[in-house]
Amino acid sequence: MTNPLTSLMTMLLKRLRYIIALLGSMTILLVLYIQNSAVFFFTCKRAQRASHICLEDRGNSSWFSERYKPTVPLLLNSTNSELHANIFSWWNELQHVPNVANYTEVVNQLFSLFPDEEHYSDAGPDRCRTCAVVGNSGNLLGSNYGQLIDSYDFVIRINKGPTENYEMDVGSKTTHRILYPESAVDLNDNTHLVLLPFKVLDMQWLISAFTTKKITQTYKEVPSTIKASKDKVMILHPEFMRYVHDNWAEGHGRYPSTGFLALIFALHICDKVNVFGFGANSNGNWHHYFDETLASFESSSHGGDFEIQTINHLNQENKISMYKGLT
Known part of the structure; x- marks a missing residue:
């Protein structure tokens, strides 16, 4: 029991x-x-x-909407390389040297060597990509912008603007450097080389710089090679250059400046764009932060005065934020 x-x-x-x-x-x-x-x-x-x-910078602006074309091709690849006749004619006239090469053959060779893909097609309402576009104006000296510039997702620099010995004012980070053969400098492995092609020869130089290293002369002496990552090479589309000239520079100058192209490029790939090192000094002239040579906006081929007006208008429309440094 x-x-x-x-x-x-x-x-x-x-x-x-x-x-x-x-x-x-x-x-x-x-x-x-x-x-x-x-x-x-x-x-x-x-x-x-x-x-x-x-x-915070988004908002309705008829002025902006009239100029901004979201469908314009930004970067060249094999699927968008065929140029409309009016685009090719305009672009071909920019060349300082005769075009003796076949454009189509050069493009085919380009994309047998370099990435052939669609870049920055990930735009959407949830994306938040920040860009710092860093110009070369002397007003950067003494600005102490370096740490702020380095905090952005993309830091786009222009031509030869150095960072070494100027880190306090211009930062040390570079994700993209827009250049052409005559302004080429060596890059680290983390930086995208964004070629600004004014002529077919520029594309040929890019190929040569990574292969035969035979091209040493355009309309002036150029480096035969460049230290850069082949996997991070990009080429601005000639149609994008024409679009910036027509829509944003409104035909002023023969072609847009590298800095102006970089800024409009940033507006297309980033959601927040801040601009550093742009603009003339109080006398209407400018000098690079890394040298003391003075130049006048009015005497350039770029319609610099109108570009600055447009940049200031973008700032007023809250599409960019301008950091003017010291003038």
Whole structure:
């Protein structure tokens, strides 16, 4: 005969095990809930901060909408390399030297060597990519913008503008450098070489710089090679250059300046664009932060005065933020 006390103890032990198992399950569920809530909270906070960064400059602007063309090809690849006759004619007239090469053959060779893909096609309402476009104006000296510039996702620099010995004012980070053969400098492995082609020979130089190293002369002496990552090479599309000239520079000058092209390029690939090192000094002239040679905007081929007016208008329309440094 079963002892009543033993049966009672057995029943109590079963209930205790059940309660312990239930409490354990509830504890695990509570921990998972807290963890997921924390992840959700901090993700939302990051998203809110990102949205604030990117959304603060968005807004309706008929002036901007009339000029901005989201469908324009930014970078050349094999699928968009065929140029309309009017685009090719305009671009071909920019060349300082005769075009003796076949454009189609050169393009085919380009994309047998360099990445042939569509870049920056990931635009969407949830993306928040920040850009710093760093010009070469002397007003950067003494600005202490370096740390701020380095905080951006993309830091786009122009031609030969150096960072070494100027880090306090211009930063040290470079994700993209827009250049052409006559302004070529060596790049580190983390930097995209963005070729600004004014002529077919520029594309040939790019091929040569990574292969035969035979091209040493365009309309002036150029480096036969360049230190850069072949996997990070990009080529601005001639149609994009024409678009910037027509829509943004409104035909002023023969062609847009490298800095102006870099700025409009940033407007197409980034959600927040801040601009450093642009503009003339108080006398209407400018000099590079790395040399003291003065130049006049009015005497260039770029319609510099009108470009600056357009940049200031973009700032007024809250499409960019201008950091004017010291003037």
